[in-house]
Amino acid sequence: MKNNLGVFAVLALLTSCSSGYSEAELTQLHEEAIAANAILMKNLNQNQQFELWQLLVQGEINYQKTVSLSLAQLKDLETISVVTSDPHNSLNANSSYEFRGVKVATLLDRYGVDADVTEVTFVAYDGYRATVSWADLQKYPIIVAFERDRRPIARSDGGPLYLVFPYTDYPQLQQKYGDRYWVFYLTHAIAGTPDLSLQVGERKFNARSLAKLPQVTIEEAVGYSGWSPGKVQLHGVRLRDVFQAAKVESEETVIIQGKSIVHRNPYKPIEIPVAAVQGCDVLLITAWGKKRQPIPSRMGGPLTLAFSPDCQEFFPQNPPWLTFVEQILVE
Structure with a gap:
């Protein structure tokens, strides 16, 4: 053992x-x-x-x-x-x-x-x-x-x-x-659940600042572990709109970092192709369900990463649905 x-x-x-x-x-x-x-x-x-x-x-x-x-x-x-x-x-x-x-x-x-x-x-x-x-x-x-x-x-x-x-x-x-x-x-x-805080380049977003961006709703079977099976309404913002608000651009790679050590691992980063960010709805989710409930820590909140169905073509394997999103690095 x-x-x-x-x-x-x-x-x-x-x-x-x-x-x-x-x-x-x-x-x-x-x-x-x-x-x-x-x-x-x-x-x-x-x-x-x-x-x-x-x-x-x-x-x-x-x-x-x-x-x-x-x-x-x-x-x-x-x-x-x-x-x-x-x-x-x-x-x-x-x-x-x-x-x-x-x-x-x-x-x-x-x-x-x-x-x-x-x-x-x-x-x-x-x-x-x-x-x-x-x-x-x-x-x-x-x-x-x-x-x-x-x-x-x-x-x-x-x-x-x-x-x-x-x-x-x-x-x-x-x-x-x-x-x-x-x-x-x-x-x-x-x-409980901490306040939403997202670092993108030199800009820090909270729940209020993300709420000012264009809002998107999708209904998908999520890729998060521990969530109920079946389709769920997800509400949030497009990653490309966040980049525009943060005044950052990427020519190659976007790296998403979560709370856990594995999800901040420089040797195996969670990468999102720039083509996916521009070509489909890569989303940062702030609420779920018909009542737009905030995402609690027990579900990986307050901020998670999600993908619309058309994003599949940009990933050789399944897109990296991620909970506890905290930071985005642009290279």
Whole structure:
């Protein structure tokens, strides 16, 4: 197990089947996780990874927009131990382990969660996400773990940060939060949904400034993981209109960056051909559904990337539908 990332990743993804992933999506997610992890492992040894790893606390908090915590800083906070089984351990699924870490509620209370927050979304370095009720995080000792059996959690076991649920002491949690909620490679904890913020060149857009641009609505079966199957109304703006407002031009490539490390990977960027930006509706989506609801963090919001059907001709494979869009680089 400790030297078999493939086994661990496959198990973790297979336990997500209940969320609606197809076999093709599972295969793609697995391959992307393996590839991204290989890049990190190639460039950094485990000690370096642990030193550089950060947990970002974001969203509707009082402290500031983003709080960045290193592993050392997390360990300096008040910690607790939880003894429970680990559903992703393929060798000893029924065994119990002692996890040490920071209770999520303690961590977020430190930075002041807004009164109207009802849920917290956890994001992994590969973009995987899971959302947990804020009330349950306050009620139960659900932790961001950095040790298992008094040793750092290896990358091959989902470390260095791992979201752990105390199944043994609170078996009701296993019914509500199944295996797929145990987020490994944890990088973000998002209280509620943060304000929309998009950097394009030197221009920063928010929800109000994007709303001033020409609005577009399409109805498509989305390419985001975790959304309901079938066609959904999507509302937003064309990428080319955003470029015009930002007064930027691109002769070759547009790079879209999301929240996760994988989606900011310079070795495998998410590229959009300029021909697609000019020739079809590449969209930044700010709302969904007939009631034009804002996109919450649990769905990858507040800003996502979408494509009209005629964009398919510009991509050898499927267009890169992306959640948590934060920055656009123009080259």
